[in-house]
Amino acid sequence: MKSLTQTGRYLSLLLRHKPEKAGLTLDRHGWADATALIEGVRRTHPDFNRRVLEEIVRTDKKQRYSFSEDGTKIRANQGHSIPVDVGLERLDPPESLWHGTAEKYLASIQKEGLKPGNRLYVHLSNDYETAVKVGSRHGKPVVFRVHTGEMAGFPFFRSVNGVWQTARVPAQYLELCTEAPGNG
Numbered sequence: 386m387k388s389l390t391q392t393g394r395y396l397s398l399l400l401r402h403k404p405e406k407a408g409l410t411l412d413r414h415g416w417a418d419a420t421a422l423i424e425g426v427r428r429t430h431p432d433f434n435r436r437v438l439e440e441i442v443r444t445d446k447k448q449r450y451s452f453s454e455d456g457t458k459i460r461a462n463q464g465h466s467i468p469v470d471v472g473l474e475r476l477d478p479p480e481s482l483w484h485g486t487a488e489k490y491l492a493s494i495q496k497e498g499l500k501p502g503n504r505l506y507v508h509l510s511n512d513y514e515t516a517v518k519v520g521s522r523h524g525k526p527v528v529f530r531v532h533t534g535e536m537a538g539f540p541f542f543r544s545v546n547g548v549w550q551t552a553r554v555p556a557q558y559l560e561l562c563t564e565a566p567g568n569g
Contacts, residue, residue: 415469448546473542480534482509485520499554506550
């Protein structure tokens with residue numbers, strides 16, 4: 386059996402970007418039939434079963450996935466590159482949020498602001514430390530404080546696992562942070 390981490394990454398690919406790789410169809414809210422998902426994943430991960438799926442969902446530190454109330458469907462909570470509506474509630478964000486990225490994107494972001502890239506939304510973190518971790522996944526991390534309190538008229542949403550999302554963040558609302566807040 387492949388590691389839970391490897392299998393979890395594959396689930397993320399299927400439920401956020403390429404459901405067709407496992408013969409899946411997502412409904413307009415991003416839900417996939419859990420049994421169909423298990424059967425589709427078994428094509429490349431023969432030992433995959435409901436128990437493994439539940440373990441991945443239960444132990445995922447980022448809480449990427451949710452089961453429907455009756456447990457028959459599953460979806461990714463955010464991060465889709467395919468058009469789905471996961472029913473996010475529009476909320477007023479705190480005065481500041483954080484965005485972590487790799488240093489190689491710094492010049493582009495400072496010029497053009499934050500764009501969703503291949504996703505539906507820009508993802509923002511509640512705290513500096515989480516933003517550093519996110520940025521570290523792609524290279525040397527850089528962190529921006531996002532002055533969300535100044536972004537009147539921009540809709541913000543929060544996913545069930547606490548990730549803030551918005552369609553874009555213009556550069557004038559970004560502040561490059563070279564150290565953690567409160568350190569000087």
